[in-house]
Amino acid sequence: xxxxxxxxxxxxxxxxxxxxxxxxxxxxxxxxxxxxxxxxxxxxxxxxxxxxxxxxxxxxxxxxxxxxxxxxxxxxxxxxxxxxxxxxxxxxxxxxxxxxxxxxxxxxxxxxxxxx
Amino acid sequence: xxxxxxxxxxxxxxxxxxxxxxxxxxxxxxxxxxxxxxxxxxxxxxxxxxxxxxxxxxxxxxxxxxxxxxxxxxxxxxxxxxxxxxxxxxxxxxxxxxxxxxxxxxxxxxxxx
Numbered sequence: 001x002x003x004x005x006x007x008x009x010x011x012x013x014x015x016x017x018x019x020x021x022x023x024x025x026x027x028x029x030x031x032x033x034x035x036x037x038x039x040x041x042x043x044x045x046x047x048x049x050x051x052x053x054x055x056x057x058x059x060x061x062x063x064x065x066x067x068x069x070x071x072x073x074x075x076x077x078x079x080x081x082x083x084x085x086x087x088x089x090x091x092x093x094x095x096x097x098x099x100x101x102x103x104x105x106x107x108x109x110x111x112x113x114x115x116x
Numbered sequence: 117x118x119x120x121x122x123x124x125x126x127x128x129x130x131x132x133x134x135x136x137x138x139x140x141x142x143x144x145x146x147x148x149x150x151x152x153x154x155x156x157x158x159x160x161x162x163x164x165x166x167x168x169x170x171x172x173x174x175x176x177x178x179x180x181x182x183x184x185x186x187x188x189x190x191x192x193x194x195x196x197x198x199x200x201x202x203x204x205x206x207x208x209x210x211x212x213x214x215x216x217x218x219x220x221x222x223x224x225x226x227x228x229x
Contacts (some may be wrong), residue, residue: 045208058216107160110158
């Protein structure tokens with residue numbers, strides 16, 4: 001059973017370009033979460049999605065950032081017109097569908113974005 | 117006040133000793149609590165989850181939760197050099213759509229051979 005998969009593992013972009021980060025959840029998991037970790041800082045929640053639905057995007061910057069989780073294919077985190085401050089590790093996590101709040105989130109290896 | 121607070125460390129213990137990591141949280145309605153381990157340059161790896169007051173043991177690890185004091189801890193017995201990492205405390209709120217994890221900044225643990 002493959003774990004959470006993310007690609008690319010490393011991504012280099014110049015200022016103003018677009019970055020697309022992909023995440024495939026664990027088999028059987030229907031919830032996807034994106035987190036960002038800036039150098040020397042903690043993990044910050046960005047967005048929580050289920051298939052074809054954004055459930056909670058309270059941690060997502062209002063501009064330049066968007067996320068989707070289509071019916072088919074991976075979840076995509078898209079950053080338009082990247083700036084140097086977007087340089088960070090972006091982690092995706094997934095969890096199974098379960099009642100209550102006891103579901104556990106499992107993390108992918110992350111995408112390390114560097115903006116030149 | 118930060119939502120989830122941890123001592124940043126570094127916490128240094130000799131090999132074979134018990135390492136004690138602490139975490140406090142501010143939201144009284146929090147229901148789920150997690151400890152993750154993160155090696156430098158790697159992603160967080162789940163160690164323990166705990167939902168009820170008391171202790172939960174898994175191998176060398178014991179998580180302790182006290183909701184009245186809004187406190188959760190992780191004990192690592194017989195610490196090994198391979199346990200050297202940053203330990204992250206994460207808290208989740210009520211059920212329903214509030215599934216996001218709120219993270220502490222982590223405690224750096226160094227186990228000295």
